[in-house]
Amino acid sequence: MRTVTTPIIPTHQTFAKVKAPHELHLEAICVFVAIGFFLDQDTYWKDKVVLAPASYHDIDDQGFLICSKPWFRWHSTPSISDFTEALEAYSDLFEDIIAKQSKGKQVILPLSGGLDSRTQAVALHRLKREVFSYSYEFQQGYPETKIARKIAEVCDFEFEGYTIPKGYLWSVLDRLFELNGGYSDFTSPRQMAVVDYLEGKGEVFSLGHWGDVLFDSMQLPSLSEGEQVEVLMSKLLKRGGPELAQSLWQHWGLSGEFMDYFRSRISALLSKINIENTNAKLRTFKSLYWAPRWTTVNLSVFGSLAPITLPFYDDAMCQFICSLPENMLSNRKLQIAYIKHKMPELAKISWQNHRPFHLYNYNLNRVPYNLPYRGLKKIQRIMTTLTGKPYVQRNWELQFLGDANRVHLLKHINGDRFFEFIPKDIVLAYCDTFYKNKALEHAHPINMLLVLSQFYKYQIHG
Template identity: 65%
Template structure:
C-alpha cells in the first residue's frame, strides 16, 4: 500500500484508479466543456480520478484508491487582530515562506502589472535574492512589460520583456497537450510562447498564483444557499459554455438535463463546506476546486523548465487566511499595505487593473478623475482598429484569427475520427459562427473543441 498526502492547494494533479468501467466520463466532459476544467475529482475516464486536495489517501499496490481522509478543512475562525497586527504577521510569514523556497538559488520571477508578483518582488528585494525577472505582452496589446520593467528596475532585478506572437500555438500544441494532458484549453497558458527563452535562466520559479483569491473578497452580501449556488454557476460557466455542454449532453443521450446535473454537483460540493459567511465560503470553494483543477494544471509548463515554488499555495498561508477577519482581506488591503510599508517606490508604479493610477491613488479610478485617460485610450483603440491593428486583449485572438490560424484550427478539427466523438455538424456550427464575426461569443467553445480533438487524437 501507498500513502499519499495532498497539500491544501496542490501544484499538480495526482491520479488514482477506481473500480469502474473503462469508459469515457461523458458527464464530466460536458462540465469540462462548460467551465474549462474538470470538477472535483473528475477525469476523462470513469475508472480514473484525481486525488482530492487537503487529504490523505491510501492506494493499493496496483494504484487503486482504498480510502481517503481529509487532514485539513477550510474554515473561518477569525481572531480579534487589528489590521496592523495582521500586516505584521503576514509580512513575517510571507517572507519566511519566500526565503525557505528560494534560499541560495537564482530565482526566476514572472512579473505582471498586478499585485501578486509585486508583493513577491518586495520580499525578494528585502532578502537580497538573486533574481531574473521577465514579463510578456500580446502583440498589439497593452504593453504590460512597461510596468513589469519599472518594478524590476526599482528592485535591481535583471529583466527581459517578451512578446506573445501570432500563431505560435500550432508549433507547440502537441508538446503542450503532452504537458497538461489536455486538462485545460491551449490558449490560456500563454507562457508556452516564451518558455523556451527561460531555459537556464535560474534554479527555481517563484510563481504568484492564487494570491488574488486568498487576499481579496468577492464583496457579496450574505446570501442564501441557493443564491450562493447561483453565483458560483454564473462565475464558473464560460460564455458559450452552457450551449456547447447542452449540445454534447443531448448528442450523447445522457439522462436528464445538463444544467440540472451541473447545479446538483455544485450544490453538493458547496454544502460540504462548513462556513457560514458567503464570501469566505466561496473563497474556500474556489481554493478547493478551482485552483487544483484549473490554475495548477498548467504549472507543469514551468516545471518542464525548472523547479517551481508557489508562496501563495503554501499550507501555512492558507491556514493563516482562515484566521483573519474578512474585512482585512478586502480590496487586496494586506498586499497593498505590505508594498507601501516595505517598498514605497514600488507602490508608486502603475497598478495595471487601476491604470493609470498606483497604490496610493487608485481610489481615484472613477469618474471624473479617470475620464482623460479613458478618452485617450478610446481614441488610441479606434485609430488602431482603423489602421487594421485592433488592440489584442486575449491570446485566442492571436492564435485563432487570421487566414493562417483559421487554416490550422479547421484542419485540427476536421479529422474524421474526431467526428466519431463529436459530430461534424456541431463542429461546423461553432466554426461558422466564430469566423462569421461572433468571435467573443464562440471563442470558448472553439477552445474546448480544439482541446477535445487533441485528447481524442492522443
C-alpha cells in the same frame, strides 16, 4: 500499499485508479466543456480520478485508491482583530515562505502590473536574492511589460520583456498537450509562447498564483446556499460553454438536462463546506475546486524548465487566511499595506487594474478623474484598428483569428476521426459561427473543441 499526502492546494494533479468501467465520463466532459476544467476528482474516464487536496490517500500496489481522509478542512475562525497585527503577521509569514523557497537559488520571477508578483518582488529584494524577472505582452496589445520593467528596475532585477506572437500555438500544441494532459484550454497558458526563452535563466520559479483570490473578497451580502450556487454558476460558466455542453449532452443521450446536472453538482460540493460567512465559503469553494483543477494544471509549463514554488499555495498561508476576518481580506488591503510599508517605491508604480493610478491614489480610478486616461486609451485603440491591425486583448485572438490560424484550426478539429467523438454538424456549426463575426461568443467553445480533438487523437487513437 503507499500513502500519498496532498497539500491544501496541490501544485500538480495526482491520479489514481478506482473500480469502475473503463469508459469515458461523458457527464464530466460536458462540465469541462462548460467551465474549462474538471470538477472535484473528475477526469475524462470513469475509472480514473484526481486525488482530493488536503488529504491522506491510501493507494494499493496496482494504483487503486483504497480510501481518503482529510488532514485539513478550510474554516473561517478569525483570531486577529487588529489590522497592524495582521499586517505584521502576514509580512513575517510571507517573507519566511519566500526565504525558504528561494534559499541559495537564483529565482525566475514572472512580473505583471498587478499586486501578487509585486509583493514577491518586495520580499525577494529585501532578502537580497538573485532574480531574473520577465514579463510578456500581446502583439498589437497593451504594453504590459512597461509596468513590470519599472518594478524590476526599482528592485535591481535582471529583466526581459517578451511578445506573445500570432499563431505560435500551432508549433507547440502537441507539447502543450503532453504537459497539461488536455485538462485545460490551450490559449490560457500564454507562458507557453515564451517558455523556451527562459531556459537556464534560474534555478527555481517563484509564481504568484492565487494571491488575488486569497487576499480579496467578493464583498457579497449574506446569501442563502441556493443564492451562493447561482453566484458560483455565474462565475464558472464560460460564454457559449453551457450551449455546447447541452448539445453534447443530448447527442450522447444523457439523462435530464445539463444545467440541472451542473447545478446539482455545484450544490452538492458547496454543501460540504461548513463555513457560515458567504464570502469565506465561496473563496473556499474556489480554493478547493478551481485552483487545483484549473490554475494548477498549467503550472506544468513552468515545471518543465525548473522547480516551481508558490508562496500563496503554501499550507501555512492557507491556514493563515482562515484566521483573518473578512474585512481584512477585502480590496487587497494586506498586500497593498505590505508593499507601501516595506517598499514604497514600488507602491508608486502604476497598478495595472487601475492604471494610470498607483497604490497611493487608485481610489481616484473613477469618473471624472479617470476620464482623460480612458479617452486617450480609446483613441489609441481606434487608431490601431484603423491601421488594419486590431487591438488584441485576449490570446485566442492571436491564435484563432485570421486566415492562417483558421487553416491550422480546421486541420485539427475538422476530420473524420474526431467526428467519431464530436458530431460533424456541431463542430462545423461552431466554426462557421466563430468566423462570421461571432468570435467573442464562441471563442470558449472553439477552445474546448480543440482540446477535445487533441484528447481524442492521443488518448483514444494513441
